[in-house]
Amino acid sequence: MSEQLIVPTMAEMMAEGKTPDILFWVGSAGSYDDRAKKITKAFVKILNKAEVNFAVLGTEESSTGDVAKRAGNEFLFQMQAFMNIELLNAYEVKRIVTCDPHSFNCLKNEYPGLGGNYDVVHHTQFIKELINTGKIKISSNTFNNKRITFHDPCYLGRANSEYEAPRDVLNTLNATLIEMKRSKSTALCCGAGGAQMFKEPEKGDKDVNELRTEDALKTNPNIIATGCPYCMTMMSDGVKVKEKENEIQVLDVAELIAQAQGL
Amino acid sequence: MNYLPNIIFAIALILGIGYFAKNVQKLIRNIKLGQPKDVSDNKSQRWKNMAMIALGQSKMVKRPIAGFLHVVVYVGFVIINIEVLEIIIDGLFGTHRIGLSILPESVYGFLIGSFEILAALVFITVVVFWVRRNIIKLRRFMSAEMKGWPKNDGNFILYFEMVLMALFLIMNATDTTFQNIASGNIVSQFIAPLFSGASEGTLHIIERSAWWLHILGILVFLNYLYFSKHLHILLAFPNTYYGKLTPKGQFDNNDAVTKEVKLMMDPDADPFAAPAETEEEEIPAKFGASDVQDLSWLNLLNAYTCTECGRCTSECPANLTGKKLSPRKIMMDTRDRLEEVGKNIDANKGVFVDDGKQLLNDYITKEELWACTSCNACVEACPISIDPLNIIMEMRRYLVMEESAAPMELNNMMTNVENNGAPWPYNQMDRLNWKDE
Numbered sequence: 001m002s003e004q005l006i007v008p009t010m011a012e013m014m015a016e017g018k019t020p021d022i023l024f025w026v027g028s029a030g031s032y033d034d035r036a037k038k039i040t041k042a043f044v045k046i047l048n049k050a051e052v053n054f055a056v057l058g059t060e061e062s063s064t065g066d067v068a069k070r071a072g073n074e075f076l077f078q079m080q081a082f083m084n085i086e087l088l089n090a091y092e093v094k095r096i097v098t099c100d101p102h103s104f105n106c107l108k109n110e111y112p113g114l115g116g117n118y119d120v121v122h123h124t125q126f127i128k129e130l131i132n133t134g135k136i137k138i139s140s141n142t143f144n145n146k147r148i149t150f151h152d153p154c155y156l157g158r159a160n161s162e163y164e165a166p167r168d169v170l171n172t173l174n175a176t177l178i179e180m181k182r183s184k185s186t187a188l189c190c191g192a193g194g195a196q197m198f199k200e201p202e203k204g205d206k207d208v209n210e211l212r213t214e215d216a217l218k219t220n221p222n223i224i225a226t227g228c229p230y231c232m233t234m235m236s237d238g239v240k241v242k243e244k245e246n247e248i249q250v251l252d253v254a255e256l257i258a259q260a261q262g263l
Numbered sequence: 264m265n266y267l268p269n270i271i272f273a274i275a276l277i278l279g280i281g282y283f284a285k286n287v288q289k290l291i292r293n294i295k296l297g298q299p300k301d302v303s304d305n306k307s308q309r310w311k312n313m314a315m316i317a318l319g320q321s322k323m324v325k326r327p328i329a330g331f332l333h334v335v336v337y338v339g340f341v342i343i344n345i346e347v348l349e350i351i352i353d354g355l356f357g358t359h360r361i362g363l364s365i366l367p368e369s370v371y372g373f374l375i376g377s378f379e380i381l382a383a384l385v386f387i388t389v390v391v392f393w394v395r396r397n398i399i400k401l402r403r404f405m406s407a408e409m410k411g412w413p414k415n416d417g418n419f420i421l422y423f424e425m426v427l428m429a430l431f432l433i434m435n436a437t438d439t440t441f442q443n444i445a446s447g448n449i450v451s452q453f454i455a456p457l458f459s460g461a462s463e464g465t466l467h468i469i470e471r472s473a474w475w476l477h478i479l480g481i482l483v484f485l486n487y488l489y490f491s492k493h494l495h496i497l498l499a500f501p502n503t504y505y506g507k508l509t510p511k512g513q514f515d516n517n518d519a520v521t522k523e524v525k526l527m528m529d530p531d532a533d534p535f536a537a538p539a540e541t542e543e544e545e546i547p548a549k550f551g552a553s554d555v556q557d558l559s560w561l562n563l564l565n566a567y568t569c570t571e572c573g574r575c576t577s578e579c580p581a582n583l584t585g586k587k588l589s590p591r592k593i594m595m596d597t598r599d600r601l602e603e604v605g606k607n608i609d610a611n612k613g614v615f616v617d618d619g620k621q622l623l624n625d626y627i628t629k630e631e632l633w634a635c636t637s638c639n640a641c642v643e644a645c646p647i648s649i650d651p652l653n654i655i656m657e658m659r660r661y662l663v664m665e666e667s668a669a670p671m672e673l674n675n676m677m678t679n680v681e682n683n684g685a686p687w688p689y690n691q692m693d694r695l696n697w698k699d700e
Contacts (some may be wrong), residue, residue, distance in 0.1 A: 005698055007695070007698045009695070026694070026697075028684075028685035028686055028687065030697075031685070031689075031693075031694045031695070031696075031697060032685060032687055032689045032693070032694075033687075037697040037700065040697055041697065044698075056695065058694060058695040059691060059692050059693075059694045059695055061684075061694055062684030062685075062691065063680045063684050063685050063686065065680065067676065067680070067686050068677055068680050069514060070514075070637050070656075071659065071663060071669060071673050071676070071677065072551065072656065072659030072660040072661075072662055072663035072664065072669065073660075073663045073664065073669075073677050074516070074517045074520045074550065074551075074660055074664060075520055075523070075524060075664060076677055076680055076681060078516065078517075078520055078521055078524040079524055079527075079528070079681075080680065080684070082524060082525070082528055083528075105510070105512035105513070108510075109509065109510050109512055109513035110513060110514065110516060113516045114516060114521065154512075154636070154637075154638040154639060154640075155512050158511055158512075158638065158639040158640065158642075158643050159510060159511045159512025159513075159639055160510050160511075160512055161510065161511075185643050186578065186640070186643070186644075188580055188583070188640070189580040189636045189638035189640065191580060191584075191636060192636070193636040193637050193638050194635050194636040194637030194638070195637075195673055195676070196636050197686075198672055198673055198675075198676040198686055199633070199670050199672040199673050199676075200670075200672065201584075201586070201634070202581070202586045202587065202588070202630050202633060202634040203585075203586070203587075203630075204581070204584045204585035204586040204634075205584055205585030206584050206585065207584065208580045208581070208583075208584050208636065210584075211580070211583060211584055212580075
């Protein structure tokens with residue numbers, strides 16, 4: 001179908017005596033979740049097109065432990081963290097990029113205390129860097145006259161105060177970017193954080209993702225953009241609950257950029 | 264007999280300040296019941312945060328209406344208190360408006376004039392606050408946890424302030440010598456005509472009564488603080504100083520767990536070895552928190568600082584969708600339980616005697632704890648750097664690591680992470696399959 005993705009692993013690189021500039025941390029969702037895998041592939045297409053010298057851990061990668069930590073299982077988190085740090089340090093990893101804000105936050109903020117010190121960036125920050133350095137150019141008019149609203153992932157936004165990178169990237173698309181009433185530091189969670197993704201919600205009036213989708217629908221968007229595989233699930237489900245899936249697409253920033261490049 | 268008022272004043276002052284000091288000691292003791300937490304780093308940033316957030320009210324004004332109203336009361340309260348200095352000197356030494364004999368008339372007039380304007384503004388603002396709580400009934404003041412004492416507390420504070428401001432203005436309005444100077448009576452000159460029919464003697468009695476009630480009211484209000492959410496006027500300062508400096512998403516790595524995990528993962532470690540002589544550190548009684556003594560002292564300071572404004576709860580995704588979780592209630596419960604523990608210690612000669620209760624279940628339910636999405640909206644919303652999320656996480660840690668009491672689905676998820684390195688039951692060897700799909 002599409003052209004073959006080039007995805008070298010750290011092990012292969014090492015065997016060939018090569019060192020990648022950056023490690024792409026795919027994350028559990030990006031590896032196994034059908035919808036999130038599309039985000040992973042879109043991002044790899046961007047990396048390939050920009051000829052980024054990267055590698056993945058492949059089958060050596062394991063959960064960051066983030067979700068265990070948020071659920072309260074500090075033991076399991078630290079077991080995972082020490083295991084991953086041992087591997088990352090053995091490969092002498094310096095820089096990491098990930099499409100998952102939860103992995104991003106965990107690797108960036110919680111691994112250093114356990115001996116894992118890396119320069120960690122979120123993929124929207126990395127794409128912004130690629131645009132700024134001219135490695136990728138957005139010239140098509142794919143999204144002309146499209147209305148896009150960006151849903152801030154909590155672990156990128158409030159947790160790490162990164163509100164601008166995804167917006168800067170989206171602004172290169174020639175689309176109309178409309179903010180929801182609750183955005184940036186006051187953005188409403190999609191409902192998946194804190195391990196909620198893996199359990200049924202407590203009793204209430206409605207689900208959080210439904211409320212957040214209502215926020216998004218008020219901007220009358222063609223596209224709801226986000227930068228997190230869990231937000232993707234929650235917002236896509238929310239759009240389905242509102243029976244708007246035929247009119248409104250939910251897309252990751254990486255997917256939008258890949259599409260704009262015709263990838 | 265001439266010195267009787269001075270003596271009564273001095274006694275009132277000593278009693279008022281003394282009782283308050285005693286309660287402050289109790290407050291500090293209760294906060295110290297918490298676990299140690301090192302916050303000695305980054306002093307310059309901490310001072311800056313305190314200056315911006317507490318002194319400068321930078322986060323209050325994120326909500327412009329409430330923020331503006333609050334700034335009026337805050338500035339009024341701080342500046343009008345300069346007048347209390349004069350009242351104390353007059354009271355102790357039997358002088359009358361000592362300021363007039365020290366300062367030039369114009370300066371004194373300017374000061375009192377400013378106080379009068381502020382007093383009038385504070386009075387009006389406090390009435391608006393009351394209307395917001397009792398007539399408009401803003402949603403965040405109507406939550407389940409705001410019934411009973413918290414609701415009354417909020418209103419008592421407003422009544423206190425209304426009365427104190429009114430007394431200050433009446434005191435000036437009925438002070439004939441002050442009115443005759445006609446400098447500084449910017450507001451009180453319009454109140455004075457209300458008393459125009461009264462004789463000199465009656466005016467004097469009203470003036471003296473207002474003066475006494477004003478200062479006694481201030482002393483009573485000072486002592487009310489300890490029992491009230493109004494404690495924030497003092498604790499907001501240390502609380503913003505000690506507030507979190509690291510990114511909001513960064514949760515503490517539990518050191519006790521680190522030790523155990525390292526031991527577990529060390530292939531050379533002998534599990535049956537006797538503990539080394541050198542590191543005779545005691546193993547913590549438990550992981551996470553089920554009661555207030557398991558929380559850090561900073562969590563406890565947070566609880567005493569909370570003024571129950573409910574901005575946190577009004578931003579909480581769980582609360583907004585009808586779940587039981589309310590970050591404000593987490594803070595209120597923590598304070599209530601801490602007070603209960605403190606009273607227990609007082610009643611038992613300085614030792615806590617198990618009362619069969621704890622913060623978990625008796626105050627905060629599992630249902631509340633598991634509803635949290637850890638999104639940090641509550642932390643972001645707090646105008647004085649309170650972190651309800653940290654308490655929620657500590658209690659989850661207790662539930663999971665001490666009681667294995669996570670919801671079934673989360674236990675499944677964690678088993679998956681343990682077995683195959685992902686929250687779903689997929690084979691780790693399939694991690695890269697997406698590449699060729």
